Amino acid sequence: MQVSLLLSLCFAKWTFIVGNPGPIEDVVIDRYSVPEHCTREVKTGDFVRYHYNGTFVDGKQFDSSHDRGVAFFVQVGRGRQIAGMDKGLIGMCVNERRRVTIPPHLAYGSQGAGDMIKADATLILDVVLLDVWNQADQTRTHSSSRPRNCRRSVQKSDFVRFHFNGTLLDGTAFDSSYGRHQTQDSLVGEGWLIAGLEEGLLGMCVGERRSLSVPPFHAYGEKGYGANVPPHATLLFDLVLEDLHNSKDDVTVETLALPQSCARRSVSGDYIRYHYNGTFLNGHAFDSSYRRNQTYNTYIGLGYVIAGMDKGLQGVCVGEKRRIIMPPHLAYGQHGAGKEIPGSAVLVFDVHVVDFHNPSDSVEIQVTHRLECNESSAVDDFIQYHYNCSLMDGTPLFSSKDYQTPQDVTLGADKVIDGLDEGLRGMCVGEKRRVLVPPHLGHGERGAGDVPGSAVLVFELELMSLHKGLPPGYLFVWLDSGPADLFKELDTNHDQEVPLEEFSDFIALQVTEGRGRLKPGVEPAVVIGDMFKNQDRNQDGRITADELKLKVQEDAENALHEEL
Numbered sequence: 305m306q307v308s309l310l311l312s313l314c315f316a317k318w319t320f321i322v323g324n325p326g327p328i329e330d331v332v333i334d335r336y337s338v339p340e341h342c343t344r345e346v347k348t349g350d351f352v353r354y355h356y357n358g359t360f361v362d363g364k365q366f367d368s369s370h371d372r373g374v375a376f377f378v379q380v381g382r383g384r385q386i387a388g389m390d391k392g393l394i395g396m397c398v399n400e401r402r403r404v405t406i407p408p409h410l411a412y413g414s415q416g417a418g419d420m421i422k423a424d425a426t427l428i429l430d431v432v433l434l435d436v437w438n439q440a441d442q443t444r445t446h447s448s449s450r451p452r453n454c455r456r457s458v459q460k461s462d463f464v465r466f467h468f469n470g471t472l473l474d475g476t477a478f479d480s481s482y483g484r485h486q487t488q489d490s491l492v493g494e495g496w497l498i499a500g501l502e503e504g505l506l507g508m509c510v511g512e513r514r515s516l517s518v519p520p521f522h523a524y525g526e527k528g529y530g531a532n533v534p535p536h537a538t539l540l541f542d543l544v545l546e547d548l549h550n551s552k553d554d555v556t557v558e559t560l561a562l563p564q565s566c567a568r569r570s571v572s573g574d575y576i577r578y579h580y581n582g583t584f585l586n587g588h589a590f591d592s593s594y595r596r597n598q599t600y601n602t603y604i605g606l607g608y609v610i611a612g613m614d615k616g617l618q619g620v621c622v623g624e625k626r627r628i629i630m631p632p633h634l635a636y637g638q639h640g641a642g643k644e645i646p647g648s649a650v651l652v653f654d655v656h657v658v659d660f661h662n663p664s665d666s667v668e669i670q671v672t673h674r675l676e677c678n679e680s681s682a683v684d685d686f687i688q689y690h691y692n693c694s695l696m697d698g699t700p701l702f703s704s705k706d707y708q709t710p711q712d713v714t715l716g717a718d719k720v721i722d723g724l725d726e727g728l729r730g731m732c733v734g735e736k737r738r739v740l741v742p743p744h745l746g747h748g749e750r751g752a753g754d755v756p757g758s759a760v761l762v763f764e765l766e767l768m769s770l771h772k773g774l775p776p777g778y779l780f781v782w783l784d785s786g787p788a789d790l791f792k793e794l795d796t797n798h799d800q801e802v803p804l805e806e807f808s809d810f811i812a813l814q815v816t817e818g819r820g821r822l823k824p825g826v827e828p829a830v831v832i833g834d835m836f837k838n839q840d841r842n843q844d845g846r847i848t849a850d851e852l853k854l855k856v857q858e859d860a861e862n863a864l865h866e867e868l
């Protein structure tokens with residue numbers, strides 16, 4: 305026992321309360337509390353830390369390590385403490401309590417020590433062992449659970465994020481990452497961590513749990529650390545590795561599912577709509593587009609998204625599922641993002657590509673049932689068609705089967721989305737097509753109803769009937785040159801007036817005899833009625849020779865007026 309320690313307490317006076325039990329030859333050890341598990345017993349040459357209360361046989365205390373607030377640290381068996389303690393500690397376990405009774409010749413003998421310890425005093429030391437280690441110790445590592453699939457393990461210069469619980473050998477907790485609600489983050493092999501941790505982390509997989517025992521010379525040594533790690537303390541760590549990357553890492557792409565056919569792969573400048581599940585390497589989810597019922601939409605290769613995504617979405621097929629793993633320097637960096645993404649986190653995105661297109665895309669037409677015909681659909685034609693409309697992932701949206709009859713439309717009349725109008729042109733009756741319509745020729749960035757914004761639409765089309773149309777503004781055209789004197793032909797009873805009946809009968813006859821054609825898609829009687837009203841300029845129910853004028857003449861006159 306060091307005299308300096310003994311001197312720290314000063315008793316002015318003390319008296320015997322109990323009689324001396326008589327002289328003893330050797331130390332008497334009472335192991336009054338031995339822990340169930342004792343992994344190691346003190347040997348000569350070991351370093352130990354212990355707390356003690358020193359009393360005389362009469363119960364009077366002469367010293368206590370507690371009063372100084374620090375445990376006593378000493379190497380055992382080297383004469384650095386009273387001989388009785390060098391003997392009395394042998395075979396002791398951490399957390400064991402023993403009472404060591406030391407005869408004077410193994411303590412301070414006939415000389416005593418200072419004022420406090422008289423000559424020939426028998427000392428009783430009540431001891432609890434806190435720590436034991438040896439200079440020959442190594443950092444010891446035990447893996448308690450290692451994931452079956454370990455794609456990669458920690459190497460020098462990797463960056464790790466781990467959780468830990470740190471305790472001293474006697475079980476006192478000195479630190480825990482859990483208390484800070486964030487992982488401990490560090491480079492490995494660059495001296496950022498105590499040597500024991502550097503060593504203990506090497507070879508670890510994400511998800512693996514390890515226990516480390518780190519001797520003080522691989523930890524905080526003789527200085528200790530802060531308020532909780534005393535000098536000369538052995539440290540125990542329970543670790544779990546949460547994340548791992550290297551600053552040299554690039555994006556990793558794994559294909560999870562490829563569609564049977566892939567007509568085209570994405571390139572920079574494409575606009576992609578995709579669903580994703582975002583997780584960390586440890587499997588914890590941080591975000592999912594599914595929760596929002598909405599795809600994530602972005603241009604790729606133009607810097608609109610984090611670099612890892614910009615890269616990872618290159619070369620995808622519509623319908624493909626891929627896993628994109630990106631290191632933090634290609635994701636949210638050292639600072640992370642919001643509450644969800646901690647700094648230096650590796651992100652794993654499982655992505656399902658719903659569709660993509662390029663703003664320069666036009667309508668894509670695949671004829672699925674081809675026919676020969678002399679007359680195919682064109683602008684101004686009135687057509688009837690069946691259709692199914694869906695998204696690229698197969699989600700059905702609309703179908704003409706929902707109605708009793710096929711849909712009809714006059715092509716070029718701006719009645720359907722531009723892409724469909726275009727996709728319906730050049731078709732023979734009976735022909736079937738699959739038509740892809742990019743959003744800029746469909747419902748645009750905003751979508752409409754059940755059509756999501758920026759969605760590519762798939763139409764299955766079948767042309768059911770075709771009525772050749774008239775140019776805009778025309779209600780009737782002659783298929784041949786037409787009569788030289790129209791009024792004379794119209795006025796079948798030669799009374800110089802043409803009422804509606806005369807007019808209707810004449811036009812109907814021209815149509816049935818194939819000399820002229822009415823505007824399709826509207827009841828003929830309605831078209832003829834409109835034609836009659838146009839010609840009966842004074843609205844008296846009769847067309848006169850003066851009133852009758854062909855559209856060509858009218859257009860020519862109007863053009864002349866505008867020129868004047």
Ligand SMILES: *[C@@H]1O[C@H](CO)[C@@H](O)[C@H](O)[C@H]1NC(C)=O
Pocket residue numbers: 355356357368370401430431432
């Ligand atoms: C010494 O005394 C203190 C209280 O004074 C007590 O807490 C401690 O358990 C005693 N024994 C040892 C070995 O420290």
Ligand SMILES: *[C@@H]1O[C@H](CO)[C@@H](O)[C@H](O)[C@H]1NC(C)=O
Pocket residue numbers: 467468469482513542543544
């Ligand atoms: C740390 O301690 C907490 C609480 O006892 C426990 O839930 C957690 O699993 C421990 N962590 C490790 C890495 O052992």
Ligand SMILES: *[C@@H]1O[C@H](CO)[C@@H](O)[C@H](O)[C@H]1NC(C)=O
Pocket residue numbers: 595596597
């Ligand atoms: C997503 O859609 C499901 C089913 O249509 C619905 O129950 C859920 O409330 C929707 N969630 C959001 C965030 O809109």
Ligand SMILES: *[C@@H]1O[C@H](CO)[C@@H](O)[C@H](O)[C@H]1NC(C)=O
Pocket residue numbers: 579580581594625654655656
């Ligand atoms: C995302 O997770 C959901 C629910 O687990 C799953 O149904 C879906 O297939 C996952 N998506 C991808 C792209 O992996």
Ligand SMILES: *[C@@H]1O[C@H](CO)[C@@H](O)[C@H](O)[C@H]1NC(C)=O
Pocket residue numbers: 676677678
């Ligand atoms: C196209 O017209 C030609 C000549 O008028 C005719 O012989 C042929 O049968 C027509 N073809 C079809 C598919 O209607």
Ligand SMILES: *[C@@H]1O[C@H](CO)[C@@H](O)[C@H](O)[C@H]1NC(C)=O
Pocket residue numbers: 690691692703764765766
């Ligand atoms: C629309 O889908 C139905 C059911 O799958 C199918 O019978 C029909 O032929 C499709 N219509 C077109 C125009 O392809």
Ligand SMILES: [Ca+2]
Pocket residue numbers: 794795796797798799800801802803806
């Ligand atoms: Ca007449």
Ligand SMILES: [Ca+2]
Pocket residue numbers: 840841842843844845846847848851
């Ligand atoms: Ca008239």
